[in-house]
Amino acid sequence: xxxxxxxxxxxxxxxxxxxxxxxxxxxxxxxxxxxxxxxxxxxxxxxxxxxxxxxxxxxxxxxxxxxxxxxxxxxxxxxxxxxxxxxxxxxxxxxxxxxxxxxxxxxxxxxxxxxxxxxxxxxxxxxxxxxxxxxxxxxxxxxxxxxxxxxxxxxxxxxxxxxxxxxxxxxxxxxxxxxxxxxxxxxxxxxxxxxxxxxxxxxxxxxxxxxxxxxxxxxxxxxxxxxxxxxxxxxxxxxxxxxxxxxxxxxxxxxxxxxxxxxxxxxxxxxxxxxxxxxxxxxxxxxxxxxxxxxxxxxxxxxxxxxxxxxxxxxxxxxxxxxxxxxxxxx
Numbered sequence: 001x002x003x004x005x006x007x008x009x010x011x012x013x014x015x016x017x018x019x020x021x022x023x024x025x026x027x028x029x030x031x032x033x034x035x036x037x038x039x040x041x042x043x044x045x046x047x048x049x050x051x052x053x054x055x056x057x058x059x060x061x062x063x064x065x066x067x068x069x070x071x072x073x074x075x076x077x078x079x080x081x082x083x084x085x086x087x088x089x090x091x092x093x094x095x096x097x098x099x100x101x102x103x104x105x106x107x108x109x110x111x112x113x114x115x116x117x118x119x120x121x122x123x124x125x126x127x128x129x130x131x132x133x134x135x136x137x138x139x140x141x142x143x144x145x146x147x148x149x150x151x152x153x154x155x156x157x158x159x160x161x162x163x164x165x166x167x168x169x170x171x172x173x174x175x176x177x178x179x180x181x182x183x184x185x186x187x188x189x190x191x192x193x194x195x196x197x198x199x200x201x202x203x204x205x206x207x208x209x210x211x212x213x214x215x216x217x218x219x220x221x222x223x224x225x226x227x228x229x230x231x232x233x234x235x236x237x238x239x240x241x242x243x244x245x246x247x248x249x250x251x252x253x254x255x256x257x258x259x260x261x262x263x264x265x266x267x268x269x270x271x272x273x274x275x276x277x278x279x280x281x282x283x284x285x286x287x288x289x290x291x292x293x294x295x296x297x298x299x300x301x302x303x304x305x306x307x308x309x310x311x312x313x314x315x316x317x318x319x320x321x322x323x324x325x326x327x328x329x330x331x
Contacts, residue, residue: 077113078147080105086150089133092187094180103181104131116147124149132177132207156182158234158257159190160227162200170210172235174228178206189243191234193227195260226259229280233257233265236281236291251302266315271308274315275323289318297323 081101089100105112108127125137128151139150154171161167169177169190199212202221210228211221236242237254246253250270257277258266264278275298278284281291289297301307301323307316313328 078116079113080110082146084146084148086139086148087153089151090153090155092156092183093133094183100133104128104134107131114147116142119147132175133181135171155238156187156190157238158193158231160193160198162198166200168201168210170227170231170234172231172238174209174223174231176201176205176208176210189238191237191254192256193230193234193259194256195226195258197260198227199224225283226265229283230257230259230265232280232282233267233277233291236295242295245299249302249306251307252299269307271306273307273309275307276315276317276326278318289320294318297321 081098083101085097088097093100104127108130110127121140124140128134128137133154135152135154138152141148156169156177157172158170169179169182171177201210201212210224212224253270254267255270256268267275267277278288284290297318310327315326316323317326
């Protein structure tokens, strides 16, 4: 049997004298026939998550510790009496600004120092609102490492002298101001509230409206409307415009308000004239003149002639557009 070398057989016409280009070899990608180990993958993921959690926890603790350390530094601790009051307390307040802040702090049971960086504005606002002399907290500002507060204060408007040594000072709303806080020598103009049968206020009274025990419900208290009306009227007379006008004539300078008469409030001026005023501002009866209209009539009368007293029992009363003298004859 004869064997031939087939590699040397060349087809006719195909031999052009050049070697044939090499053939491109194809490689097949080797595919893994193994399977993923789910348990190992889960363990690796759990380990990675645990490491991240530990790092985050440790980092958070470090940041919180650094912040807490910063907040405890002396330069960020403000003494309560270091608060800046943009509006000073009333001139009659005993001790001035530092005493005012100390009494606010003790009244609200606050610490002697406050952390500026951790300060809750609502807590500071509450501390000042609890103090009887503060009418409103208008603004709270935080300059660098400090605290500034703008307040509106309650101003003394009326004074009540009861038999004996007891006396009270009220603001224009009838709220009782602590007498221990008041330097009576520096107390500005106030108007006396007087009359028979004034009942002393109930206990725990400072910083509250004038309240007395209710005859209808023993053990309970009720606001004395006559005292409140008189306090409103005192505040009305002491407003800047009327107070300035009263400096020009004794007829407009009101010294006292009497609450005894059932017809309404009687006022007494510096001429000792008695004037039936009626109800307090905002409590006028239907058809009664407003407080502003009555003052306009009183001011006009004082401009024409002094409003002076007559004989005991005589008084002045308001007409529709004038102030009339009422003479009481014996019998």
